[in-house]
Amino acid sequence: MSEAYTSDEMMTVTAARxxxxxxxxxxxxxxxSTAANLARLTHAPDAVLVYESGxxxxxxxxxxxSIGDGNLAETADTVVSTPEIFRYWLQGGxxxxxxxxxxxxxxxxxxxxxxxxxxxxxxxxxxxxxGAPEISSLAKEVLIIVQQSKRTFVEKLDFVTxxxxxTGGNAREAxxxxxxxxxxxxxxxxxxxxxxxxRELKVTSIHPDVNRGTILAxxxxxxxxxxxxxxxxxxxxxxLDTLRDLKARxxxxxxxxxxxx
Numbered sequence: 001m002s003e004a005y006t007s008d009e010m011m012t013v014t015a016a017r018x019x020x021x022x023x024x025x026x027x028x029x030x031x032x033s034t035a036a037n038l039a040r041l042t043h044a045p046d047a048v049l050v051y052e053s054g055x056x057x058x059x060x061x062x063x064x065x066s067i068g069d070g071n072l073a074e075t076a077d078t079v080v081s082t083p084e085i086f087r088y089w090l091q092g093g094x095x096x097x098x099x100x101x102x103x104x105x106x107x108x109x110x111x112x113x114x115x116x117x118x119x120x121x122x123x124x125x126x127x128x129x130x131g132a133p134e135i136s137s138l139a140k141e142v143l144i145i146v147q148q149s150k151r152t153f154v155e156k157l158d159f160v161t162x163x164x165x166x167t168g169g170n171a172r173e174a175x176x177x178x179x180x181x182x183x184x185x186x187x188x189x190x191x192x193x194x195x196x197x198x199r200e201l202k203v204t205s206i207h208p209d210v211n212r213g214t215i216l217a218x219x220x221x222x223x224x225x226x227x228x229x230x231x232x233x234x235x236x237x238x239x240l241d242t243l244r245d246l247k248a249r250x251x252x253x254x255x256x257x258x259x260x261x
Contacts, residue, residue, distance in 0.1 A: 005235050007188040008147075010207050012038060012243060013235040015099075015145040015186040023096040024048045026089075026135050031145045032099035033063055034246070035186075041242050050089060052131040054079045062253040063246065067130075071253075086131065090138050093178065098139030100132055100162065102146045104154050107200050107221045109144065109164025109182040111136065112157040119159055129161050136162035141183045148187035154220040165199035172199070189215050191232060195224075205230040 005013075015035035019025060021044040027036045037060065040047050049058045053067040057077030064072050073079045080088075089095055103126050104112035113132060117123035136142055142164075146152055164182045165172045172181050181199075185192040191205040202224040203215060208231065216223060235243075 005240055007207070009235055009240060009243060010232070011145065011147070011186055011188040013239045014191065014207070014232055015143060016042065016044075016239070018143055018184060018186070019044050019047055019097060019099070022046045022048075024050060024089075024094060025097040025099055026050045026052075026095045026131070026139055027058075028098075028100045028130075028132065028135075029064060029066060031101050032143075034243075035143075035145055036099050037063060037246060038239070038243050041246065042239055048077075050085065050095065052082060052085060054082055054085055056080060056085075056089075062250040065254060086134055090131075090134055093138070093140070095135070095139045096141070098135035098142045098179075100135060100142060100144050102144055102152065104152055104157050105144065105146060105185065106154060106157050106164075107223075108166060108168050109142075109185060109194060109199075109201055110157055110160050110166065111144070111162040111164065112159045114159040114161045116158055122158075132162040136164065136181070137177045137179055139179045141180050144182055144185045146185065146187055148189045148215070148218045150218060150220045153218065153223075165194060168199040169197070189218060192223075193226075200224060202226050203229060205232045207232045208234055 012035050016038040019036055019039035025036055025047055027033050027049050036049055050056050051058055051067050051072050055072040055076035058072045059075040060071045062071060102111040113126050114128055115122035115125055185201060189207055189210045190203045192201040193204045195202055204226045206229050
């Protein structure tokens with residue numbers, strides 16, 4: 001009998017598996033941080049997690065609420081200035097993987113985390129860019145983790161915060177961006193990867209208990225499926241136990257901090 005798991009756990013475990021052991025990873029807060037730390041606690045103990053505020057080799061005991069979380073600095077191998085993170089590590093080509101989230105995503109893996117609606121009169125003002133534009137442009141490769149719905153997977157972004165493959169084809173290379181761009185988008189329904197020529201995202205793996213109709217119904221463009229779609233492997237018991245323990249520790253730590261305040 002297979003272990004019971006949620007769609008969010010399926011997404012997080014699948015994303016975590018894509019982080020190679022020993023990779024230097026620039027981590028975003030939220031879902032990317034959860035996946036990256038799960039990888040570190042399971043198959044990738046030598047992954048080097050880098051956060052925008054300066055920690056290098058962070059090994060947080062609980063998931064951070066922001067890049068300013070003290071647990072990141074306290075558990076890091078070293079802490080440097082934010083300019084050094086961007087100039088020496090990112091611009092210097094020393095970041096293997098950028099791990100990002102998104103509020104909106106289009107078929108060429110461009111990301112919006114700025115506004116929903118017109119920029120000057122938005123319906124929703126989102127958290128903003130942070131370091132994501134630089135990460136998406138300069139990291140050797142990018143992983144994106146996001147829940148899939150027509151609200152997030154849109155035909156046209158309201159604002160382009162971070163570039164994937166721009167308008168597709170060789171547009172990214174023509175823009176002079178040094179990084180290779182997104183290699184995978186991991187959702188609660190499937191895995192999408194860019195076509196090597198058009199750069200349009202196509203579904204390459206479908207999660208268990210998800211069908212093509214569900215994916216189509218939750219995508220704002222006519223999504224393409226690979227000729228041979230794989231079935232995503234289910235989470236293992238050790239992966240689920242580690243993820244649940246990490247989330248339980250996080251809830252306990254931040255609950256205690258809230259009580260102190």
